[in-house]
Amino acid sequence: MKKACIISIGNELLNGQTVDTNANWLCRELLTLGIPTEGVWVVGDTLERIVLCLQQASELADVILITGGLGPTDDDLTRQALAQFLAVELEFKPELFEELQAFFKARQIAMAPINRVQAFIPAGARAIPNKKGTAAGIYAKKGQKEYFSVPGVPSEMKGMYQADIGPLLRQSHNGPIVLTRKVRCFGAGESTIAQMLGDMMKRGQNPLLNCTVSGGDITLHCVAQADTFQQAEQMISVQKRQISTLLGSLVYSTEDKSLPEVLGEKLKNAKKTLATAESCTGGLLGKMITDVSGSSQYYMGGWVTYSNGAKIRDLGVPTQLIDQYGAVSEPVARALAAGASQKAGSDAAIAITGIAGPEGGNEQKPVGLVYIAVQLDGDVLVREFRFPPQTRETVRQRAALSAINMLRIKLGIE
């Protein structure tokens, strides 16, 4: 079974300016091909350090992926480091130079003389085309080991991996296939979900089930290892069905869609329109709903009723309701939803009122207390939530996602 190492190059990665997200993306892609990553090195733009990393990586892995350091300026040294490591000269490639000229011409920019260096690659290596930038990649072999060097700009790196490196690795692949697919869940904590899944979460199985959490949104990663893609796909589809059976409505997507996307599809299918009324989330709910392109087909709009005056004036919440129960209360959430659907003339409405913190909480109504009302065809459901009062951001995120999830469930699980 082949193994990989990744070398991420750039001073900006070592002085805290840029987080290296390339390595993470490559690790995941390589795993899909059944190639686990043994290690990642992050080094600065220093010739001898890059060469040292190439040596150390070559001792551990068969496939070495290098990102960064292919720009035209003096501090871009990956080209030279690769040549030194391979013990060859850098060679001028006229066809690369022509491509560079064409790149600039198409953009009506004059090519700077320093860009000429990007037409050089180590002798015996092959250039990897880069459709999105000036830096071509480099593919070289030394014995059985394969070296792929690509720019550090994520979009260029990904494009080149998908068009060239990935297919090449897949073709030459002789080990088992490792396929990863996501099942997305909402509405219960990680430990509850782990308990419901029981033995499926045990280590050392095939398929293997991993779990990651972000703001209450839980992603199960099904990792299947098999001889062919078809077999791996088959194993994962069986596992997805088992998960859906065990978790029921907690699963909102087996196709890696987001909660707002799933809600949008349900609203479109049911031909229902939606309006929102937000207090503590301040617009985040509307923002999430409209993250989905085409949401104007079902989302009519919303109110950010941040002040009590706005709740009363815009959505007709009775003043006496706020006086008696407070703005953060079950009756006010209910009145906000009713007001929004009525004013907008929508079939459905979501209302959120709560205390996002860090200020504004008290003993009776602590930070994290949120009421969410969901109305569909005149029928209302209100729920009280007490989210962990970690930060203003986490409370608001959880509230908006919980609200979307409530309407998703109210629209029915197929």
Added chain:
Amino acid sequence: MKKACIISIGNELLNGQTVDTNANWLCRELLTLGIPTEGVWVVGDTLERIVLCLQQASELADVILITGGLGPTDDDLTRQALAQFLAVELEFKPELFEELQAFFKARQIAMAPINRVQAFIPAGARAIPNKKGTAAGIYAKKGQKEYFSVPGVPSEMKGMYQADIGPLLRQSHNGPIVLTRKVRCFGAGESTIAQMLGDMMKRGQNPLLNCTVSGGDITLHCVAQADTFQQAEQMISVQKRQISTLLGSLVYSTEDKSLPEVLGEKLKNAKKTLATAESCTGGLLGKMITDVSGSSQYYMGGWVTYSNGAKIRDLGVPTQLIDQYGAVSEPVARALAAGASQKAGSDAAIAITGIAGPEGGNEQKPVGLVYIAVQLDGDVLVREFRFPPQTRETVRQRAALSAINMLRIKLGIE
């Protein structure tokens, strides 16, 4: 001058599940102490690989920081790897065991037997207290080299660095101090700003000026190297003044505040209230404004007038205006702002209407076209923007930030 290496440990970092953000954070903190990071290794939970990394890091650096692998389960091997590398035994520390028991008792949870392993550290090492979790850290010396091992959970790692490791490194520090401070700008591109700053952006200077960009929001990092903190602070404050002189109103904060925070302060100081009307941003503008705790002091609320009906019904935009100019137009932006401030009874209003894409654009009105109206005390300013139509998210982000920036400038630069 001391140098550092960082070792990030965990299988989740190599299978693409988790992005290693710890190393980035540590690099930045270490640089503040004048300790540059030579390299970062990411390795899985494998004893011999961790030991190998410790050896390789020791050849390059004086300070080695290790994150991850200190949990209580079988795959947590940092403890053992450190002991093997230091050629000592693991030693049971009764005081650590007592702390563990106290930790669980305080949370009214029974301590699992496996947690006992967390009371062991390599002989001769010192435990680094962890106030937020069960895994104590480890501080060891071998010759002149210092080793700090902390858990991978970011909040625990950061707490332990700030309380223990940072102060210790600062105390023993003998090289120059490196101080980094941020100046934040909005309203011009990176290259324009670089041109305005001229020689200040040149490499190899002290203080050094670096530039990072995120969604149109530009951060200048002033990096000063000096013998004392006072000197470095002084150098940076001179540089900040020079930047402010050259960039004028493009600078919105010299204290690392966000645009919504700066707007909030200006509104509070001027005792002005604000309302919003959003179309294409769908709530993002309100969300950004209310990201600031205490924003209820000036933000009255807003309308997400996603449909034309909502624009007409809720904010009194004349139907004929939409028919004549379209919803994405200068007159409609103006009418939305007027409607919002009038309905809310606010001093100021911001309105955004545009085409976020990827669908909905045409030749006359392409994706990225956005009109923003800003009203203050009855006086309105409307601007047309043509943002790069990269993604729906970037267009919306740029639109909301540009809107906040317009009102910031309208409120006056002090």
